[in-house]
Amino acid sequence: MPLFPRRGAAPALDILAQMTTAPLHPVHHVDVGNLRLAYREAGDPDAPTLLLLHALGESSLSWDPLLDDLAALGYRVLAPDARGHGESDRPGEYTYELMTADTLGFCEVMAPAPRGVAIVGHSMGAVTAALVTAALTDPLPAGFPGRVTRLVLEDATPTRPGGPAFEPFDEPDHPVPFDWPLVNALRAQRSAPDPAWWDDSLRIEVPVLVVAGGPTSNVDQADLKDFAAGVADGRLIEIPVGHMVHDEAPAEFLAADGHFLGR
Incomplete structure (x- = not known):
């Protein structure tokens, strides 16, 4: 279950069957502090890192069909399962601050080359991605491999005060x-x-691409437009298929990301 319910989206495994006959990328594990995180990867291990952060209730499986295409842009692509998701540990404590710290720790372990990372985040992962990027100001966290170089937010931004309440x-x-x-x-x-x-997050200075799902998304599209307009180097593209953009329109999503992330 993503942060906002799917609207007519096929289950992840059905989407995989439609897109490719290749086997799933294997799941690996890494210790980040006291937490064991699972992840999938693709691409040249010596290439700059592209980090993919999934939605609430999803896992790295949701990114699996896109890993090789994104790696072909010239990246080592890493897609971790967030705490409590997929095959990662379930510590019982969950906040966006903890997920931000987990992501910084994951990068410190997995992407030690000092060239920074590009990040693509969807829904919950987009919130975390923005918070991670905002955290990477001087001084950098000890041991972190440089700043975020580019940021893609798929149909979500950090929540601003005064918005709607999310009922349990x-x-x-x-x-x-x-x-x-x-x-x-x-x-x-x-x-x-x-x-x-x-x-x-509005003080983020790296290039930011906001991918909006359009009027059928459950996300307030005005927030997406305001965020893209409010950051120093923001742009917005609408792919009007609802909240699950990279599931529902993978070719269009890859085209937008490829243009933005291409090296």
Whole structure:
């Protein structure tokens, strides 16, 4: 389940079957502090890093069909499972601040070359990606491999105060592939966000591409437009297929990202 419900999107495995007959990229694991994170990867290990951050309730599996195409842009592509998701640890404590710290730690371990990283984030991952980018100001965190070089936010931005409240969801009566408590913990943060999330993120100076899902998305599209206009080097493109842009329109998403991220 992504941060906002899908509207007519096929399940991830159906999408994979439609796009490719290649096997899934294998899952690897790495220790980040006291947390064990799973991840998938593709591309030249010596190339600059492109980090893919998934939506709430998803995992690196959601990015799997795009890994090789994104790697072909000249990147080593890394797609981690966030805490509580996929095959990563489920520590029982979930905040955007912790996910930001996890991401910084993951980069410190996995991308030690001092050339920085480009980040693509979807929904929950877009919020984390913006917070990570905003955190990378002088002085840099000890050991971190440089700044974010480019940022893509797929149909989400950091929440600004005064927005709609996100009502808690009832726990489903069937198993889910993530730790259920994380859902309402993160939704509560989105309902009462730290004002610094929006304000600090607007001070991001690296190039930012906001990919909007258009009028059928459950996300406030005005926030996306305001964010793209408010950062120093922002641009916005609409792919009107709803919130699950890279699932519903992978070719269009890759074309937009390829133009923006191409090296």
